[in-house]
Amino acid sequence: MENLSLKFSGAILLSLLGAFVLTLAPVNGVFGLWRPEWLVLVIIHWAIYFPDRISYVLVGFLGLMLDAAWQLSLGQHSLSFVVLLYVVIRLSERLSPNSLLQHLFMVLVATSVYMLTNLWVLTATDNNPANWGYWYPVFTSLLIWPFVTGLLKRMHMENQGR
Amino acid sequence: MQSSEAIKYHTYKFLIVVFVSILLLIADHRVDLTHLRTALSIVIYPIQYVVDVPARVTHAVGGYFQSHSRLLKENKELNRIVMVYSAKDQSYRSIFAENARLRDTLAMGVKSERLFMISHVLSLQAERFRRASTLNQGTNAGVFDGQVALSGSGIYGQVIETTPQTSVILQLADPKHTIPVRNSRTGATALAVGTGDVNTVRLTSIDDVEHVEIGDLYLSSGLGQVFPSDYPVARVQQKRYNPSDSMTIVTANTVTNYGKVREVLLTWRSQANVSSKTTEAEQ
Structure with a gap:
């Protein structure tokens, strides 16, 4: 994506912050189970279009903050976010940048890897969520992906005259 | 397409951060990382505050636009309840004193009185892993680990983490509670x-x-x-x-509906000896 640049410099941080707020926002009852993985979607988007601008240290720190907010073992979400970022950066090199179907497939794979990493840590630390509700966010994240990526695309522009 | 050298460098970076995360996970189980947790909680406090703004705004705006007649009616009703409760409280005082005296004579030791403090729920973690609530008061207000929280209808949970400005309550529905x-x-x-x-x-x-x-x-x-x-x-x-x-x-x-409760009562045993207080009152 050599010909892309950001409209303003803090766009990535701003979108990550927004996703963090949506992730922590209080939701009533059962809807909390269906909450899409906002942070995962935003990380996937930036990893596809600006792999050089989003760093492992940044998403690792983000995961650490999420662990502190959710009272989980420190390092759980740092690990899963970092694995997610690696999977997406490696996979997206092989995909065509404008095929929605290929991207959807990658979101499915990447979100599942992210959830599996979390599940592994949760089980190892004796926090195993023993119900299918754990996997609901994979589906809602997939459904909402086109809207998230469409919105975030408004934050880049194509460089002319290259 | 990146060169193989760049991919190698990229993978090294990835492995280092993964290694650090796993070290942290292990450290979190072996040693006490409370300070790190507290520091991170302070960093995310503004975010948690922002997250709660919509709920607080609707609450405030709803209160502002309530009709005058409804407020009057509510006020009347509340005044009535206060009267009833203060009357009940008087009989409770005398029964409590009598009970304390009887327990004293039986050398049973007096039940300690409980004190209450009201606190607001900042955010709820109704997630797959945790059922916890964050409150807007922390150690600065005297909240301590293990303190019990009550809702209007029953028991709400107990405090599991405190920072100077906030505290986290584990709900009864949490799998670890x-x-x-x-x-x-x-x-x-x-x-x-x-x-x-x-x-x-x-x-x-x-x-x-x-x-x-x-x-x-x-x-x-x-x-x-x-x-x-x-x-x-x-x-x-x-x-x-x-x-x-x-x-x-x-x-x-x-009994507590966690989706609806906005205020909780934090409670603790009073340190003062109740029996000596009641006997003083009698003299």
Whole structure:
């Protein structure tokens, strides 16, 4: 994506912050189970279009903050976010940048890897969520992906005259 | 397409951060990382504050636009309730003093009085892993680890983490939470273990499980000395025989509706000796 640049410099941080707020926002009852993985979607988007601008240290720190907010073992979400970022950066090199179907497939794979990493840590630390509700966010994240990526695309522009 | 050298460098970076994360996970289990947790909580406090703004704004705006007549009516009703309760409170005072005197003569030791402090719920973590609530008061206001929180209807949970400005309460429905309870009808004891599902606990170690009926109210038993006794905890909702391990599974709904409660009462035992206070009052 050599010909892309950001409209303003803090766009990535701003979108990550927004996703963090949506992730922590209080939701009533059962809807909390269906909450899409906002942070995962935003990380996937930036990893596809600006792999050089989003760093492992940044998403690792983000995961650490999420662990502190959710009272989980420190390092759980740092690990899963970092694995997610690696999977997406490696996979997206092989995909065509404008095929929605290929991207959807990658979101499915990447979100599942992210959830599996979390599940592994949760089980190892004796926090195993023993119900299918754990996997609901994979589906809602997939459904909402086109809207998230469409919105975030408004934050880049194509460089002319290259 | 990146060169193989760049991919190698990229993978090294990835492996280093993965290694650090795993080290952190191990460290979190072996040593006390409370300071790091507290520091991170302070960093995310503004975010949690922002997250709660919509709920607080609707609350405030709703209050502002309430009609005058409705406010008057509400005021009247509240005044009536205050009158009733203050009348009840007077008889409670005399009964309490009498009780303290009787317990004194029987050398039973006086039940300590409980004090209350109101606190607002900043955010709820109704996630797959945790059922916890963040409050807007912390150690600066005197909140301590293990402190019990009550809602208007019953027991809410207990404090598991404190920072200077906030504290986190583990709800009764959290999978890691257990509270000793007692059937209000039969007096049989049990343990109410959280399930992780909304407002739901499972009753285990039940005394005479065959006598449990749907609709039975379980109160806190006060065993274990963490929770005060005789506060409502949960109402039995379902009783099901599990053929695979010959156990009866009893699920109950918590009396507290965690989606609706905005204020909780933090409670603690008063340190002052109540019996000497009452005798002073009598003299």
